[in-house]
Amino acid sequence: MTDPLSVGKSAGMWVLLAGILGLLALAVNAAPLPTAIGVVAIVAGVALSRQFGPLEALWYVFVASIPLREPLSFDIHGTVSLCASDVLLLWLVVASVRRDGFRDMWRERRTLHIAAVIVLLSVAGLFTASRFFWGVASVYRIIGQIAVFVVATVVVRDGRRATRTLLAVLVGLVPAIAYGFYQSLLPFGADLPDWGNRLIAYGFHGERNLRVFSTFKHALLFSHYLSTGVGIAIGLLAGRLSRGLRILVGFLAIAAAYCNLFTYSIGGLLGMAAGIVIALVVGWGRRAIVLLLLIFILLTAFAPAALLNKAERVFKGEATTGVARLVTYSQALAVIRAHPFVGVGWGGIRGALEYDYRVTRAHVVGFGAENYFLQRGMALGVPGILLYGALCVIFFSGVIRSRDRPGWPRVAVLAAGVAFYVQAQSFPAAATSSNYLLWMLFALAANMAASERKQGDDA
Numbered sequence: 001m002t003d004p005l006s007v008g009k010s011a012g013m014w015v016l017l018a019g020i021l022g023l024l025a026l027a028v029n030a031a032p033l034p035t036a037i038g039v040v041a042i043v044a045g046v047a048l049s050r051q052f053g054p055l056e057a058l059w060y061v062f063v064a065s066i067p068l069r070e071p072l073s074f075d076i077h078g079t080v081s082l083c084a085s086d087v088l089l090l091w092l093v094v095a096s097v098r099r100d101g102f103r104d105m106w107r108e109r110r111t112l113h114i115a116a117v118i119v120l121l122s123v124a125g126l127f128t129a130s131r132f133f134w135g136v137a138s139v140y141r142i143i144g145q146i147a148v149f150v151v152a153t154v155v156v157r158d159g160r161r162a163t164r165t166l167l168a169v170l171v172g173l174v175p176a177i178a179y180g181f182y183q184s185l186l187p188f189g190a191d192l193p194d195w196g197n198r199l200i201a202y203g204f205h206g207e208r209n210l211r212v213f214s215t216f217k218h219a220l221l222f223s224h225y226l227s228t229g230v231g232i233a234i235g236l237l238a239g240r241l242s243r244g245l246r247i248l249v250g251f252l253a254i255a256a257a258y259c260n261l262f263t264y265s266i267g268g269l270l271g272m273a274a275g276i277v278i279a280l281v282v283g284w285g286r287r288a289i290v291l292l293l294l295i296f297i298l299l300t301a302f303a304p305a306a307l308l309n310k311a312e313r314v315f316k317g318e319a320t321t322g323v324a325r326l327v328t329y330s331q332a333l334a335v336i337r338a339h340p341f342v343g344v345g346w347g348g349i350r351g352a353l354e355y356d357y358r359v360t361r362a363h364v365v366g367f368g369a370e371n372y373f374l375q376r377g378m379a380l381g382v383p384g385i386l387l388y389g390a391l392c393v394i395f396f397s398g399v400i401r402s403r404d405r406p407g408w409p410r411v412a413v414l415a416a417g418v419a420f421y422v423q424a425q426s427f428p429a430a431a432t433s434s435n436y437l438l439w440m441l442f443a444l445a446a447n448m449a450a451s452e453r454k455q456g457d458d459a
Contacts (some may be wrong), residue, residue: 055095059155062088063165063440064172066433067225070195071215083432086144093147096154105153108450111394111442114387115146121380121387125345135347138379141432145439152443158451159407162444163239166232166412169437170252173229177252177259180214180222184262184304201264201306209306212262221431223268224423226260228437231275231419235412238283257299264307266314266321269299271423279415325370325426331357332369336377336385343381352378372424391442392421398445408448417441 048057065072065085072084106112122139129135156162183192188200188208196213203209211219233253237246257276260268280291314322334357335344344352353367369375377385399414420429420438429435 055092055099056155056161058088059092059151060164060168062092062151063168066169066436067172067176068215069433070217071193073195089144089147089151092151092155096151100154102150105150109149109153109446111149111391111446112146114390114394115142115149118142118380118384118387119146121342121383122346125343125379126347127345129345129347130351131347133347134350135345138346138430141430141435144432145435148436149439149443152440153447156444156447159405159409159448162413162448163236163409165440165444166236166409166416167245167249169232170229170236170249170256173226173252173256176214176216176222176225177255180212180259180262183210183212183214184259186210201310203306204309207306209264209304211264212259214259216433217431219263220265220267220427221433223260223263223265224271224420224427224429224431224434225437226256226263227268227271227275227419227423228416228434229256230260230272231279231415231417232412234276234279235283235415236409238279238411239409257295258302261299261303261307264304264310265423266311267423267426269307269311270426271419274422275415275419278418279411282414283411324365327360327365328353328368328370329374331359332371332374332378336374336381339378339381341381341383343377343379343384346379349375349378368428368430370427372421372427372429375428375430395442395445398449402445402448402451405448405451408451409444410448413441413444413448417445 048060051057052060062085065088069083069085073082119139119142122135122142126132126135126139152165156165186192188198188210190210192198192210195215195217197218199211199213199219201209201211212222213219214222216222216225230253233249233256236249237253241249257272260272276295277292284291331353335349335352338357350367369378373385373388376388380387395417396414399410399417402408402410416437420434420441423429
């Protein structure tokens with residue numbers, strides 16, 4: 001005899017499945033790309049949960065989804081967008097704090113003390129913001145970065161998890177790199193998603209080339225993330241990986257480096273080169289010289305003509321972007337001199353550079369400092385430069401102190417940090433995506449430095 005209760009449960013499951021499929025069909029019709037990515041993320045999360053547990057598995061899904069913030073975002077009010085990855089981050093923060101608490105972390109991590117002061121100064125700056133919503137958005141981004149630090153501190157407690165986290169960064173770059181290569185084949189006037197800025201790079205004969213932005217808002221943001229990813233990949237190759245992983249990571253390193261050339265960013269070249277040099281010198285020893293020469297030859301041989309043209313113009317002093325950056329430095333220093341103690345707030349930078357401290361109306365001069373530390377100095381004054389400088393010092397000192405911690409991907413963390421900071425000296429570097437990555441590196445360096453000392457080689 002059939003159990004009525006089991007029949008009822010079976011019928012309920014079929015109704016639930018039908019409802020899910022119906023919602024999925026509506027979602028595909030409304031937004032096919034985000035839905036497809038979301039389904040893949042859910043499947044990956046379920047598969048990873050079986051092996052690592054829900055919290056760790058969803059952390060890897062979040063890390064891999066960072067480059068896809070724009071395709072996965074949706075408007076909630078006009079130009080206000082909500083990113084699906086931030087909803088996941090909120091859950092991760094709550095789950096992490098519930099599992100491990102916050103008191104011990106607060107007592108042991110100086111980074112959190114500095115972050116708290118940055119948030120307080122940023123909130124205080126809202127009262128004089130000429131663009132209040134811009135200031136609120138900046139505070140929101142800063143809180144998100146701190147959230148990434150908290151979750152990474154709780155989840156990534158050993159070298160194996162740190163290596164898996166960095167591998168998740170590289171896996172997340174796969175769709176962005178693939179789409180970037182696709183964009184590099186398109187003419188400048190081709191139809192492109194509305195989330196990115198269309199910028200031009202000129203060849204030797206004046207031909208226009210699209211600076212690829214892939215799944216990011218801007219070519220420089222894509223380049224910055226790629227440069228940091230290349231540092232991670234080359235650093236991981238210096239450690240202990242299985243043969244299959246070594247081949248995969250090596251392929252991704254080459255793909256990311258080559259794709260970065262089509263962003264036509266000289267800062268990207270410098271950041272990427274700095275990360276590669278550090279990874280090879282620290283992790284590869286004497287073999288680094290031969291590898292560096294080989295990489296330099298390959299990059300020069302396969303670089304697109306528009307990038308070589310831009311590099312030649314920069315070194316000759318003919319590029320307008322070089323002069324434009326000098327102008328933004330001058331404007332930023334003028335703002336800091338006038339507001340040394342409190343800055344103008346995150347919501348006051350655009351107004352200050354657009355009106356009060358503008359020295360030219362040339363369109364190539366942006367309304368930012370074109371420098372990581374100067375941008376924060378304009379927002380928070382000299383205290384802002386000191387606070388963000390302290391975060392940088394804490395990060396690198398933590399990595400340096402971790403020489404005797406085997407099993408940790410120390411070289412990859414160091415190379416990624418160097419690549420980030422070197423390139424960040426040529427533009428404001430305030431984007432959510434790359435700063436999520438930076439604060440994740442902060443947490444890895446802190447946990448690595450606090451781990452038990454043992455004899456052995458670095459991973």
